[in-house]
Amino acid sequence: MSDEGRRAAATDGPVGPTGAHDPAGSAAGPVSILTCASCGTKNRIRPSARGVPICASCKAPLPWLVHATDATFDLEADASVAVLVDLWAPWCGPCRFVAPILEDLSREFAGRLKVVKVDVDENPALAQRFEAFSIPTLVVLRNGRVVDRIVGAMPKPQLAVRLTPHLLRAP
Numbered sequence: 001m002s003d004e005g006r007r008a009a010a011t012d013g014p015v016g017p018t019g020a021h022d023p024a025g026s027a028a029g030p031v032s033i034l035t036c037a038s039c040g041t042k043n044r045i046r047p048s049a050r051g052v053p054i055c056a057s058c059k060a061p062l063p064w065l066v067h068a069t070d071a072t073f074d075l076e077a078d079a080s081v082a083v084l085v086d087l088w089a090p091w092c093g094p095c096r097f098v099a100p101i102l103e104d105l106s107r108e109f110a111g112r113l114k115v116v117k118v119d120v121d122e123n124p125a126l127a128q129r130f131e132a133f134s135i136p137t138l139v140v141l142r143n144g145r146v147v148d149r150i151v152g153a154m155p156k157p158q159l160a161v162r163l164t165p166h167l168l169r170a171p
């Protein structure tokens, strides 16, 4: 290494707010920034298999929409609420139609739904696992099991109706 001369200066500096360095997502999972629909506060949230994320300022349930990769998906999909996996790609027109609908639904169903977006071009293992031969493919998971599957774009009212049975809290 050629940073001998900088070592003294570097050791003085702060190591970050928590002192922890988390380059590729630890066991606790990657941080997502979730914006509160009620007060606008940006919350830093890691995946959790229990409960739902709550705004640090106003305590409202947060719209839970995250991006996952082949590496982080299993952590993100392990949730207490229904998980809607959006298998999409940047070049796909119908996917761009669906994207704002999913953002709306994550707000309207805050506390009952988690949306996990997966770019199929960058995450071929997930595309294969969910057989996303045509996109958008939307897969609904409950406790890790596929409970519904929607191929192609769907208008928001129909999608909301389709999702509603899966949004009930687990008994």
Ligand SMILES: [Zn+2]
Pocket (backbone or CB within 6 Å): 036, 037, 038, 039, 040, 041, 055, 056, 057, 058, 059, 060
């Ligand atoms: Zn808030």
